[in-house]
Amino acid sequence: MTESNPQNSVLPSVMKHLQALVEATGPSGSEEDVVQLVVKAARPHADTLDVDAFGNVIAVRHAAQADARRCVISAHMDEVGFRVYKIGGDGFLRLEKLGGLDDRILPAQRVWIRTDSGERLLGVIGTKSAHLLGDADRANIVPYASLYVDLGARSRQEVLDMGVAVGDPVGFVGSLTELGRQTGRYTAHALDDRAGCAVLLTLLERFHETPPPVTLVLVFSVQEEVGLRGVSALARHIQADVALALDMTAADDTPEFSGPHLQLGAGPTVKMMDASTQAHPAIRRGLLGAARKRGVAIQREVLKGIGTDAGALQYLGQGVPTGAISVVNRYTHSPVEVLDSRDLEGAVALLEGFLHDLPDLDLRFVALDETGSD
Structure with a gap:
C-alpha cells in the first residue's frame, strides 16, 4: 500500500462493515454482539487484539520501527x-x-x-x-x-x-438502506457511531500488507453514550503520543435551519471544539494540513452540544495532543439517521493522510523562543 492509493477504493469495505454493524443491537453496556463483529473483522489485520474488562476492543498494528510514535484512534460501538x-x-x-x-x-x-x-x-x-x-x-x-x-x-x-x-x-430496529436511487446517502439507526467503527476497520485493512508509519492503536469503545465510560477506563493505562476520536456530528442542513454550519456530503469535519474537548492546536494543524495536501474536502466543526471519546483520551498519561474527526449525520440519536458515503471516504483519506504525516508533525502546543531574548 502507498499513500497515493485512491480513496474511492475504500467505499466497498466501509459499507460492507457498516451494513453488518448496524444489524446488531448494542445499547450502552450491552455491546456484546457488536464486539463479536468487530473482533472478527479486525483480527486478521491486527498484530495484537484484546477485549478489556470494560468491553473495549483494542486492535494494535505496529509500525516497522520500534521507536515510532503511537496514535490512538477511538470510535464507539454503543448506540442510544x-x-x-x-x-x-x-x-x-x-x-x-x-x-x-x-x-x-x-x-x-x-x-x-x-x-x-x-x-x-x-x-x-x-x-x-x-x-x-x-x-x-x-x-x-x-x-x-x-x-x-x-x-x-x-x-x-x-x-x-x-x-x-x-x-x-x-x-x-433497522437496516442500512440507500435513500432514493444512487444518492450515496444511507439511513439506519446506530450510524452513531457504527460508521466510525466501519471507517476504523477499513483503515486497519489499508495497512494489512505494509506497516503503518506510526504504531496504530485502534479502540472500539463501549458506553460512550452514557458518559465516555469505556474509554475513560482505558485512558488510565494506555500510552500514546497522539489521540483522536472518530465520531458522528449533527448536520443542520435541513429546512428547519438557515445558514447551515455542517452539511452532508461536504466532507468530514475537523473538530475545533465541543462540550468535551478543545482540540490541540498541533492536531488541528496536522489534520488541516493533511487535508490540504491531499485535496480532501473538510468542514470545521464548532458544536457545544456534543461530546466524543476525545474528552477522555486527552487525559492519557500526563495529557496528550488530542483532536477529533467527525462524519456529519442527519437526525442523530434517532432510528433514521442519515449520512453521505462520500464523507466516509473522506474520513478514511483524512485519517490515512494524517498518519503518514504524523512522524514529522510538530506536536508542541506552541514553539517557544529558546534564546531567552525579549
Whole structure:
C-alpha cells in the first residue's frame, strides 16, 4: 500500500462493515454482539487484539520501527437505547433510557428486546390510535416514563416465558438502506457511531500488507453514550503520543435551519471544539494540513452540544495532543439517521493522510523562543 492509493477504493469495505454493524443491537453496556463483529473483522489485520474488562476492543498494528510514535484512534460501538425497567401485569414493558433520546420521536417505533439467551424479540413502542386522540393528546409530548412496549403478550407471565427480564437491552430496529436511487446517502439507526467503527476497520485493512508509519492503536469503545465510560477506563493505562476520536456530528442542513454550519456530503469535519474537548492546536494543524495536501474536502466543526471519546483520551498519561474527526449525520440519536458515503471516504483519506504525516508533525502546543531574548 502507498499513500497515493485512491480513496474511492475504500467505499466497498466501509459499507460492507457498516451494513453488518448496524444489524446488531448494542445499547450502552450491552455491546456484546457488536464486539463479536468487530473482533472478527479486525483480527486478521491486527498484530495484537484484546477485549478489556470494560468491553473495549483494542486492535494494535505496529509500525516497522520500534521507536515510532503511537496514535490512538477511538470510535464507539454503543448506540442510544433502553433497558427494560418494569414488566407490567398486563404484559406491557416500561423502559429506562440509555443516552440522549428525544421523547418526541419515541412513540410508534419498532424495537428489539435482546434476552439473556441472545434472542431478539420484536416489540413496538405503543401510541394512542389517531381516532382516540383528544385535543390535549395532540398538543403534548408523551414523556418516556409513560411509554410502553407492546410485545404481543397478554400477561406478565407470557413475557417471562419469552425469556424477557428486567434489565434486558432494547434498541431500535433497522437496516442500512440507500435513500432514493444512487444518492450515496444511507439511513439506519446506530450510524452513531457504527460508521466510525466501519471507517476504523477499513483503515486497519489499508495497512494489512505494509506497516503503518506510526504504531496504530485502534479502540472500539463501549458506553460512550452514557458518559465516555469505556474509554475513560482505558485512558488510565494506555500510552500514546497522539489521540483522536472518530465520531458522528449533527448536520443542520435541513429546512428547519438557515445558514447551515455542517452539511452532508461536504466532507468530514475537523473538530475545533465541543462540550468535551478543545482540540490541540498541533492536531488541528496536522489534520488541516493533511487535508490540504491531499485535496480532501473538510468542514470545521464548532458544536457545544456534543461530546466524543476525545474528552477522555486527552487525559492519557500526563495529557496528550488530542483532536477529533467527525462524519456529519442527519437526525442523530434517532432510528433514521442519515449520512453521505462520500464523507466516509473522506474520513478514511483524512485519517490515512494524517498518519503518514504524523512522524514529522510538530506536536508542541506552541514553539517557544529558546534564546531567552525579549
